[in-house]
Amino acid sequence: MTHNHYLDDSIERAAETVGSVWPLHSFVTANPLSGFEDRPFHEAVAEAEATFGGRGYPHPSVFRTAWAEGRIDPEALRSELDDHGVDRDPEALLEDMEAAEADSGTDTDDATAEVDRVLSKWLAAFLDEGKAEWAMPNREEGFYAAWRELAPYDSDVPGCQRSSALPETATEALEAALSDRPQGEWEDLFEHHLAALPGWTGLVKQRASDGASPWQAEAPISLTDYLAVRLTLSDLLDAPVAHEGFDADADHEEGVPIPEIWLTAWEQSYRQRLLDDIDRTVGEEAGDSGDETDDERPAAQLVFCIDTRSEIIRRHVEAAGAYETHGYAGFFGVPMRYQGYDDDVEIDACPPIVDPQHRVVDRPEARKVDETDTYDLSIGVVSAARKHLKALKTNVAAAFAFVEGAGGAYGAAMATRTLSPETVHDAVDAIDSRIPSSADFCTPTVDRHDHAHAGGDLPQGMTLGEKATYAETAFDLMGWEGFARLVVFTGHASETTNNPFEASLDCGACAGNPGGPSARVLATICNDPEVQAELRERGIDIPEDTHFLAAEHNTTTDEITLFDAGVPESHREDVDRLRADLEEARAGATAERTESMAADADDSVRETERRAADWAETRPEWGLAGNASFVIGPRDLTAGTDLDGRAFLHSYDWATDPEGEALEAIMTGPLVVTQWINNQYYFATVDNAVYGSGSKVTQNPVGNVGVLQGNGGDLMTGLPLQSLQVDDERVYHQPLRLTAVIHAPTERVTGILARHPEVARLFDNGWLDLSVIDPTQDGDRFHYQGDLEWEPTLRTPVAQTH
Numbered sequence: 176m177t178h179n180h181y182l183d184d185s186i187e188r189a190a191e192t193v194g195s196v197w198p199l200h201s202f203v204t205a206n207p208l209s210g211f212e213d214r215p216f217h218e219a220v221a222e223a224e225a226t227f228g229g230r231g232y233p234h235p236s237v238f239r240t241a242w243a244e245g246r247i248d249p250e251a252l253r254s255e256l257d258d259h260g261v262d263r264d265p266e267a268l269l270e271d272m273e274a275a276e277a278d279s280g281t282d283t284d285d286a287t288a289e290v291d292r293v294l295s296k297w298l299a300a301f302l303d304e305g306k307a308e309w310a311m312p313n314r315e316e317g318f319y320a321a322w323r324e325l326a327p328y329d330s331d332v333p334g335c336q337r338s339s340a341l342p343e344t345a346t347e348a349l350e351a352a353l354s355d356r357p358q359g360e361w362e363d364l365f366e367h368h369l370a371a372l373p374g375w376t377g378l379v380k381q382r383a384s385d386g387a388s389p390w391q392a393e394a395p396i397s398l399t400d401y402l403a404v405r406l407t408l409s410d411l412l413d414a415p416v417a418h419e420g421f422d423a424d425a426d427h428e429e430g431v432p433i434p435e436i437w438l439t440a441w442e443q444s445y446r447q448r449l450l451d452d453i454d455r456t457v458g459e460e461a462g463d464s465g466d467e468t469d470d471e472r473p474a475a476q477l478v479f480c481i482d483t484r485s486e487i488i489r490r491h492v493e494a495a496g497a498y499e500t501h502g503y504a505g506f507f508g509v510p511m512r513y514q515g516y517d518d519d520v521e522i523d524a525c526p527p528i529v530d531p532q533h534r535v536v537d538r539p540e541a542r543k544v545d546e547t548d549t550y551d552l553s554i555g556v557v558s559a560a561r562k563h564l565k566a567l568k569t570n571v572a573a574a575f576a577f578v579e580g581a582g583g584a585y586g587a588a589m590a591t592r593t594l595s596p597e598t599v600h601d602a603v604d605a606i607d608s609r610i611p612s613s614a615d616f617c618t619p620t621v622d623r624h625d626h627a628h629a630g631g632d633l634p635q636g637m638t639l640g641e642k643a644t645y646a647e648t649a650f651d652l653m654g655w656e657g658f659a660r661l662v663v664f665t666g667h668a669s670e671t672t673n674n675p676f677e678a679s680l681d682c683g684a685c686a687g688n689p690g691g692p693s694a695r696v697l698a699t700i701c702n703d704p705e706v707q708a709e710l711r712e713r714g715i716d717i718p719e720d721t722h723f724l725a726a727e728h729n730t731t732t733d734e735i736t737l738f739d740a741g742v743p744e745s746h747r748e749d750v751d752r753l754r755a756d757l758e759e760a761r762a763g764a765t766a767e768r769t770e771s772m773a774a775d776a777d778d779s780v781r782e783t784e785r786r787a788a789d790w791a792e793t794r795p796e797w798g799l800a801g802n803a804s805f806v807i808g809p810r811d812l813t814a815g816t817d818l819d820g821r822a823f824l825h826s827y828d829w830a831t832d833p834e835g836e837a838l839e840a841i842m843t844g845p846l847v848v849t850q851w852i853n854n855q856y857y858f859a860t861v862d863n864a865v866y867g868s869g870s871k872v873t874q875n876p877v878g879n880v881g882v883l884q885g886n887g888g889d890l891m892t893g894l895p896l897q898s899l900q901v902d903d904e905r906v907y908h909q910p911l912r913l914t915a916v917i918h919a920p921t922e923r924v925t926g927i928l929a930r931h932p933e934v935a936r937l938f939d940n941g942w943l944d945l946s947v948i949d950p951t952q953d954g955d956r957f958h959y960q961g962d963l964e965w966e967p968t969l970r971t972p973v974a975q976t977h
Contacts, residue, residue: 654828
């Protein structure tokens with residue numbers, strides 16, 4: 176192996192422990208300890224603590240509260256303690272854990288702190304994605320080259336009067352820094368420096384791996400560049416290159432620690448209550464939907480994202496009428512790069528673990544010229560006004576004149592937004608009602624064209640076979656056998672103001688983007704007569720009177736917008752009835768949500784609208800806080816049960832999946848993504864300073880890529896405190912590892928785990944918990960023990976509530 180290859184391989188291996196971080200505008204929830212998933216959970220959190228300084232278990236006060244509120248079943252805790260040979264009183268154990276809480280003693284020396292500060296300043300300038308009025312020069316040359324040219328002008332960088340005094344390339348800079356160190360030390364040294372600022376490192380790692388990123392093309396950066404600048408700064412600022420006392424091979428305490436025993440008992444208590452709520456008699460012989468007669472045919476079938484917020488609205492939709500709801504990943508199975516009608520950029524509308532396969536663009540329909548013209552004129556005026564206002568506010572020369580001329584009116588508008596945000600919401604709604612939505616006059620271009628690669632490497636549109644396969648996969652994974660007159664694919668998005676983390680509230684399956692476009696694409700595909708003919712050849716017979724519709728669920732206000740511009744007159748009455756029932760469902764769902772926020776509001780709908788428009792609102796909604804389980808099975812398992820917005824629900828019918836292919840797709844796709852989400856919330860709750868982003872009140876957005884606490888330092892990687900806690904003392908999100916429940920034959924699940932060791936590893940190492948309700952064994956329940964072994968679970972009642 177050549178010298179350079181060894182250097183590159185050492186950097187690549189060292190970076191494995193640092194998780195990727197996505198820009199704030201496309202915030203993607205991910206396990207911050209993804210690089211440690213090949214280790215048992217307790218070993219992983221111990222190593223992560225040594226590497227990043229973050230704690231791995233809930234604070235003892237969180238366990239104490241859960242214990243006092245009855246969330247941890249005494250028998251479950253006693254059983255776990257006995258299994259690990261611990262014969263102590265729970266109160267004494269809590270006191271011991273509280274006494275053990277102390278400083279980790281990992282204070283950074285002053286010189287290294289200065290390296291972190293200076294490096295963060297340059298990273299913020301280089302990685303800016305369009306926010307800076309004056310961009311850093313020479314970014315097209317790469318991070319190291321651009322920094323090298325400007326370093327002599329930085330008073331924070333001593334001993335560097337001219338750029339020629341610095342190594343010419345990043346590789347030469349690293350070779351100079353490593354000249355007196357044996358190759359065997361390089362990987363550990365790189366890991367230490369990459370872990371010093373894991374937020375910035377994670378962003379560099381993600382951007383360097385994204386070949387489609389226009390920002391990476393404009394301002395290329397690599398981990399080699401990053402390390403070259405960092406090690407050069409360490410030399411110039413007299414900071415230690417190696418971590419004193421660092422031992423990558425140091426042994427951690429053997430055995431499962433007491434906090435993990437408490438955590439496991441808490442999770443076991445939650446799992447028992449969940450399983451006791453589930454109807455285990457469902458689906459022992461029949462499929463999910465069955466062969467409905469006309470009398471049994473639902474008024475409509477609505478497909479929601481598996482997102483936990485959908486669990487709440489689904490219950491209220493079902494209560495509002497004869498509706499059937501289903502759960503499916505919110506990108507609706509179409510891996511695409513999407514560009515809206517008036518969007519400047521394309522977005523990847525699929526999960527990070529899925530590569531986009533198609534480019535889809537919204538195009539105006541020729542027969543809707545009037546709507547297109549009205550939209551273009553209105554949006555053009557608004558856009559021009561916004562650009563002019565931004566220029567006036569940010570231009571040094573014009574700012575003073577702006578204040579003199581328009582300060583009074585601008586101040587009045589700010590006062591209205593501050594004191595009466597609901598008024599602003601009403602005004603925006605009034606304006607929006609006069610402007611057509613792009614969905615009213617545009618259709619996504621799902622057909623393949625001759626200029627197949629107009630969007631770069633991705634083909635534009637899809638072939639007939641590909642379209643039919645996406646529709647077939649959706650119905651197969653959900654186990655459908657019957658269709659209503661209306662089928663509504665319902666994506667979701669959030670509505671919030673002045674919120675850097677707004678993308679974290681949109682659809683995670685759409686890479687932190689709204690899910691409406693994905694819903695529209697699948698609805699367009701399924702309404703295609705040629706696709707329906709192809710599906711009939713594949714055994715899926717869609718009735719002639721079935722019409723597919725797209726919608727978008729606003730998870731802040733629970734309003735569901737129907738994209739019904741193309742609905743035939745024969746179905747207009749169905750749509751009107753559905754829209755009225757969705758308003759009823761909205762009222763019930765918002766009442767439930769506002770109660771969870773301890774909001775005292777007579778009108779829950781109005782309260783959610785206020786939260787959406789209030790630019791001082793730190794918590795517009797709870798997002799996925801509270802998530803604790805993933806149920807894969809027919810809706811009848813959980814229908815009528817209040818799961819408190821804590822469960823991801825994916826429709827699945829074992830009887831329509833004899834080969835287990837649909838379940839295999841769910842377990843290797845959505846299950847992995849929900850584990851990412853769960854661990855993002857878990858770690859941000861147990862140590863918000865390291866794995867979260869602190870309070871929104873003191874956050875400083877930077878470069879449209881992330882937030883800092885204060886005016887410098889590391890890029891914060893996770894969720895803010897307000898997304899996780901009721902107040903400074905009480906957590907809302909209960910930090911539990913995800914419980915997966917699958918309604919399928921045990922041997923089918925075992926076979927899938929055997930074929931996918933990367934998924935089995937998550938269960939074997941304790942990152943996920945797994946139970947099966949086996950319909951072929953009278954609904955008996957089995958709990959996964961690891962190494963493809965199962966143990967029957969007794970049905971024991973637990974008195975306490977969820």
